[in-house]
Amino acid sequence: MSSPPLSFTRSQELFARAQEIVAGGTTQGKAPNTLIPGEYPIYAARGQGAHLWDVDNNRFLDWILAYGIIVLGYCDPDVDAAAIQEIRQGFAFPLTRPVQNELAELLVEVIPCAEMVHFFKSGSDATTAAVRVARIITGRQKIVRWGYNGWHDWCCIREPGIPRHVREDVLTFRYNDLDSLEEVLKQQRDQVACVIMMPLEIEQPQPGFLAGVKELAHQYGALFILDEMRSGFHVALGGAQEYYQVIPDLATFSKAISNGYAISVLAGRREMMSALSQTYVSSTFYTNSIAMAAAVATINKLRQEEVIPHLWRIGQGLLDGLSRLAEEVGVEAETVGLPPMPFLVFTDADPDVRETARAVFYTEVARQGILLHPNHHWFVSHAHTEQDLAHTLEVSEAAFRLVKKKLGQGYRASSVSKVAVTASTRLDR
Numbered sequence: 001m002s003s004p005p006l007s008f009t010r011s012q013e014l015f016a017r018a019q020e021i022v023a024g025g026t027t028q029g030k031a032p033n034t035l036i037p038g039e040y041p042i043y044a045a046r047g048q049g050a051h052l053w054d055v056d057n058n059r060f061l062d063w064i065l066a067y068g069i070i071v072l073g074y075c076d077p078d079v080d081a082a083a084i085q086e087i088r089q090g091f092a093f094p095l096t097r098p099v100q101n102e103l104a105e106l107l108v109e110v111i112p113c114a115e116m117v118h119f120f121k122s123g124s125d126a127t128t129a130a131v132r133v134a135r136i137i138t139g140r141q142k143i144v145r146w147g148y149n150g151w152h153d154w155c156c157i158r159e160p161g162i163p164r165h166v167r168e169d170v171l172t173f174r175y176n177d178l179d180s181l182e183e184v185l186k187q188q189r190d191q192v193a194c195v196i197m198m199p200l201e202i203e204q205p206q207p208g209f210l211a212g213v214k215e216l217a218h219q220y221g222a223l224f225i226l227d228e229m230r231s232g233f234h235v236a237l238g239g240a241q242e243y244y245q246v247i248p249d250l251a252t253f254s255k256a257i258s259n260g261y262a263i264s265v266l267a268g269r270r271e272m273m274s275a276l277s278q279t280y281v282s283s284t285f286y287t288n289s290i291a292m293a294a295a296v297a298t299i300n301k302l303r304q305e306e307v308i309p310h311l312w313r314i315g316q317g318l319l320d321g322l323s324r325l326a327e328e329v330g331v332e333a334e335t336v337g338l339p340p341m342p343f344l345v346f347t348d349a350d351p352d353v354r355e356t357a358r359a360v361f362y363t364e365v366a367r368q369g370i371l372l373h374p375n376h377h378w379f380v381s382h383a384h385t386e387q388d389l390a391h392t393l394e395v396s397e398a399a400f401r402l403v404k405k406k407l408g409q410g411y412r413a414s415s416v417s418k419v420a421v422t423a424s425t426r427l428d429r
């Protein structure tokens, strides 16, 4: 028996009103209609640790964590206290607050490629600055990129509104396929300013792949840039570059760095970072220091409390547990991703079966109060406990059994709303 749907009356009222006054109803990339329509909450009331409550007072154990910006848990008292202290003494001056230097010192210490850093507010700002620096340094125009790098013109995943000449300057390659990268670099000889990529999404790099990308980029005179928005402060304190021991020329960070406060970072070798002075990057809120204070508190806590080993332990438990349960129950599914960023994919050869399994599974766990994203990898936080893990596995087992039963009864997802696959789950863009 599937669980009864949760009530989202208040969420739906607010969403209906928002559609009149907010274009799209909500921030586009985070729209609830990219999940399973009607099965996920839309408006949050509050959060604590690994849990959030929606405006209809449903309580959820959250493995989405605002797409990875929450790494310690919601409302972490130490981070919030640091932010509040910054607010009380003033955080928006025509001058810079000293906490900027404190944060920069920490980042230079923990990020392998960072001899210097520069701060921004959004991830897209930082990746765009990285690409600008690469163009200045090399005097070249073309970009080779892989993964999601933000929404600015050079990396927007949708065509409308983007000048054709901007798109023509950006090329891609296949993950874990060095030949496909070399082919692009050869074709564009002497024109490519940088290769910018997420170090991984749900597929892990094969041994030598990231080092191979770096080598090829350099061989063809391009910079090698890692976009560590998600991997940074999750996979290791210094990001995937520390974990895989492949040090890029430049790297970008955000998300988990500040447990929810808005800040992003461009980090890199001194002579490259110095090129920023040849261009102009600015924003009204760049000196706003609340997030800088939050980031200092977050990084200190990540270090002192052994947070990252905890993310690995709990994430590994989730990956192992889900694989075992899928096999025991007899559902074609596979767990993927590194433990701090785990995910589950349904793998039956028949796309209708896959789609049905996914819709049934994610609907059932959501109805049981567990937020697992159906089309984006998940995140683990320090606030997730062994009990949260055990509870998630218990609910997942029941959801797998329901999948098995419904598939056995001939039920297919065409009779329910299909789960949209967003661009962020596609491996080649």
Ligand SMILES: Cc1ncc(COP(=O)(O)O)c(C=O)c1O
Residues within 6 Å of the ligand: 067, 121, 122, 123, 124, 125, 127, 147, 148, 149, 150, 151, 198, 227, 228, 229, 230, 254
């Ligand atoms: C890997 C990666 N790069 C860049 C970005 C863009 O960051 P923002 O949405 O803050 O502009 C994101 C956002 O999710 C991301 O995951």
